[in-house]
Amino acid sequence: MSAAADINRRMVEWRRDLHRHPEFGFEETRTAAFVARTLRELGVEVAEGIGGTGVVGTLKRGTSNRAIALRADMDALRITEKTEAEWASRTEGLMHACGHDGHTAMLLGAAQMLATEGGFDGTVRFLFQPAEEWGRGALAMLDDGLMERFPFDEVYGLHNMPGVPVGHVRTREGAAMSAEDIFEITLTGQGGHASQPHLLREVMVPACALVQDLQTIVARRLNPADTAVVSVTELLTDGTRNALPGTARILGDVRSFSPSVSETVESEMRRIVGGRAAMLGLTAKVSYTREFVPLLNDADLTRAAADAVRAVSKDVSELAAPITASEDFARFQYHVPGSFIFIGAGEGSAPLHSPAYDFNDDSLMHGALVHSAIVRNRLAPKA
Ligand SMILES: [Zn+2]
Numbered sequence: 001m002s003a004a005a006d007i008n009r010r011m012v013e014w015r016r017d018l019h020r021h022p023e024f025g026f027e028e029t030r031t032a033a034f035v036a037r038t039l040r041e042l043g044v045e046v047a048e049g050i051g052g053t054g055v056v057g058t059l060k061r062g063t064s065n066r067a068i069a070l071r072a073d074m075d076a077l078r079i080t081e082k083t084e085a086e087w088a089s090r091t092e093g094l095m096h097a098c099g100h101d102g103h104t105a106m107l108l109g110a111a112q113m114l115a116t117e118g119g120f121d122g123t124v125r126f127l128f129q130p131a132e133e134w135g136r137g138a139l140a141m142l143d144d145g146l147m148e149r150f151p152f153d154e155v156y157g158l159h160n161m162p163g164v165p166v167g168h169v170r171t172r173e174g175a176a177m178s179a180e181d182i183f184e185i186t187l188t189g190q191g192g193h194a195s196q197p198h199l200l201r202e203v204m205v206p207a208c209a210l211v212q213d214l215q216t217i218v219a220r221r222l223n224p225a226d227t228a229v230v231s232v233t234e235l236l237t238d239g240t241r242n243a244l245p246g247t248a249r250i251l252g253d254v255r256s257f258s259p260s261v262s263e264t265v266e267s268e269m270r271r272i273v274g275g276r277a278a279m280l281g282l283t284a285k286v287s288y289t290r291e292f293v294p295l296l297n298d299a300d301l302t303r304a305a306a307d308a309v310r311a312v313s314k315d316v317s318e319l320a321a322p323i324t325a326s327e328d329f330a331r332f333q334y335h336v337p338g339s340f341i342f343i344g345a346g347e348g349s350a351p352l353h354s355p356a357y358d359f360n361d362d363s364l365m366h367g368a369l370v371h372s373a374i375v376r377n378r379l380a381p382k383a
Pocket residue numbers: 097098133352353
């Protein structure tokens with residue numbers, strides 16, 4: 001068997017094994033142990049327990065003191081799998097519906113390629129991070145001293161993209177994925193009998209008005225050149241069919257591509273809620289938190305990575321617009337420049353986070369080659 005065929009066979013095995021045993025964010029103990037064991041077998045130096053269940057592998061060649069990091073995520077989602085695959089999740093209510101099983105396997109494949117074939121001068125850090133899906137894992141590794149203990153100059157990550165053919169690469173310079181903020185507004189008045197609203201300070205009508213008011217933030221307060229989405233996703237009250245509610249909770253989600261837009265949305269929301277509450281004699285509380293920061297790809301490094309992966313890809317092109325999903329990878333890019341790149345998962349792939357999704361094993365080799373090509377380009381040995 002050729003070396004490439006051997007790596008591919010192993011990646012498929014790893015991926016299916018990980019798929020059978022999905023683990024939720026910060027609970028990836030089996031996955032982390034699997035990653036650590038595999039890296040050690042390849043002769044990669046391993047540190048475990050970084051930011052909870054994170055694993056960092058370090059591989060050095062040559063004499064350069066430059067270092068670059070490649071990152072994969074390891075966590076699964078609380079979704080019940082609806083595929084018929086032989087390797088379907090063995091854990092009820094949990095599945096790899098975002099392909100992080102594939103991301104982990106392809107980074108291990110890249111580690112095998114780079115450990116056995118070399119072709120670079122410097123240090124490669126393999127970052128296997130926990131808890132991407134709830135936006136906490138990258139921060140946990142950074143808070144655990146990642147940059148001080150395992151320094152690197154640049155960082156790269158891959159995500160599979162359903163709908164794009166296998167072997168194709170999509171990049172984007174600058175803002176590539178959105179920030180995600182979540183909010184919860186609590187309106188409090190006085191509930192009571194549905195026949196006597198004049199004696200109460202009920203909250204149903206004000207809450208419904210507020211849901212509409214919030215839509216004016218994007219329509220009337222943001223610069224038309226800026227982009228954001230304000231979505232109210234839940235409206236919950238303590239009313240019953242014949243009693244008006246005294247408390248309403250309005251929850252939702254905001255996506256944007258720059259910190260200043262996110263700040264504007266928050267301040268306008270607070271103003272609108274405060275105004276509506278004052279007008280109707282209610283009290284209001286707003287909790288507004290930033291779960292994901294916008295993903296900002298370094299323009300030079302994105303171009304360099306695109307050039308590097310052309311030789312191992314059928315097509316490399318720029319995404320026409322940023323994606324309004326969010327990625328924890330963005331946290332690393334606040335420390336060092338880097339680029340987050342998308343690789344085709346095939347036109348037949350179910351969408352991400354769907355119970356019918358299964359990572360496409362045909363894209364494993366491409367992913368491993370993309371990782372390796374970036375390393376060999378960015379840590380090119382001096383002629
Ligand atoms: Zn996901």
